[in-house]
Amino acid sequence: MVRRCHVSESEMDTARRSSRDLKRKVLALLQSEDFDQRLSELYQWPARQVINPLFSFLLSSDEQTRWRAITAMGAVVAHLAEKDMESARVIMRRLMWSLNDESGGIGWGAPEAMGEIMACHGGLAKEYAPILLSYIREDGNFLEYEPLQRGAVWGVGRVAQSRSNLVQDAGPHLLSYLASTDAPLRGLAAWAVGLLGVEAARSTLEALFEDKAEISLYLDRRLVRRSVGDLAKEALASKELHATDEQASPQGPGG
Numbered sequence: 223m224v225r226r227c228h229v230s231e232s233e234m235d236t237a238r239r240s241s242r243d244l245k246r247k248v249l250a251l252l253q254s255e256d257f258d259q260r261l262s263e264l265y266q267w268p269a270r271q272v273i274n275p276l277f278s279f280l281l282s283s284d285e286q287t288r289w290r291a292i293t294a295m296g297a298v299v300a301h302l303a304e305k306d307m308e309s310a311r312v313i314m315r316r317l318m319w320s321l322n323d324e325s326g327g328i329g330w331g332a333p334e335a336m337g338e339i340m341a342c343h344g345g346l347a348k349e350y351a352p353i354l355l356s357y358i359r360e361d362g363n364f365l366e367y368e369p370l371q372r373g374a375v376w377g378v379g380r381v382a383q384s385r386s387n388l389v390q391d392a393g394p395h396l397l398s399y400l401a402s403t404d405a406p407l408r409g410l411a412a413w414a415v416g417l418l419g420v421e422a423a424r425s426t427l428e429a430l431f432e433d434k435a436e437i438s439l440y441l442d443r444r445l446v447r448r449s450v451g452d453l454a455k456e457a458l459a460s461k462e463l464h465a466t467d468e469q470a471s472p473q474g475p476g477g
Contacts, residue, residue, distance in 0.1 A: 280331030296338030337377025379414035416457025
């Protein structure tokens with residue numbers, strides 16, 4: 223005899239209430255004034271449960287909430303990967319699927335979340351950095367929608383902040399974004415090539431010095447407003463500083 227498992231209406235209602243309660247708690251944390259200090263509170267819930275509200279907040283119309291959801295997703299998935307790497311991979315694949323045409327969605331926030339996760343966890347970065355890079359390559363899984371391109375370029379820059387060796391090949395592919403008609407793409411590309419020290423971008427960066435267009439940039443867990451010209455100047459200065467450091471100290475720590 224085959225026993226059928228029935229879920230009562232009351233059990234379903236309880237599950238739905240629990241899910242709504244968790245979503246409210248996660249939102250309150252994302253919008254709290256002491257977000258940085260409270261971020262680790264997300265670890266008190268099972269990662270598989272807390273990740274669903276975070277996915278939903280990637281769609282938030284509030285810019286700060288959306289970016290904090292990206293930060294939180296990086297922390298939660300990296301924490302999960304330390305205990306259950308395969309479950310972390312499932313979340314990465316879910317983000318990738320959302321960018322697939324067959325998903326029926328747009329994949330808002332997915333490239334940024336992938337970049338944040340990889341910045342937080344070296345093992346996942348080694349596995350998935352080539353896929354993130356493929357989103358900015360015209361010969362790869364190129365994202366044609368400009369808002370998604372911004373996310374992919376930011377994701378590459380975010381990985382470059384802590385694991386630049388894994389995204390060094392992005393340099394040549396970022397050059398075309400410096401000439402984009404979309405100001406956020408120009409500014410993000412300038413920021414990213416500066417982090418990567420792309421020497422081939424020098425003349426293009428110089429040409430952007432007088433670009434007064436202002437963009438919003440999520441930097442060090444804060445939203446800031448910067449002009450494209452200032453980002454280009456900072457990118458060039460960081461490369462020059464990097465070159466000076468290399469000349470002064472050709473060998474790193476330990477030789």
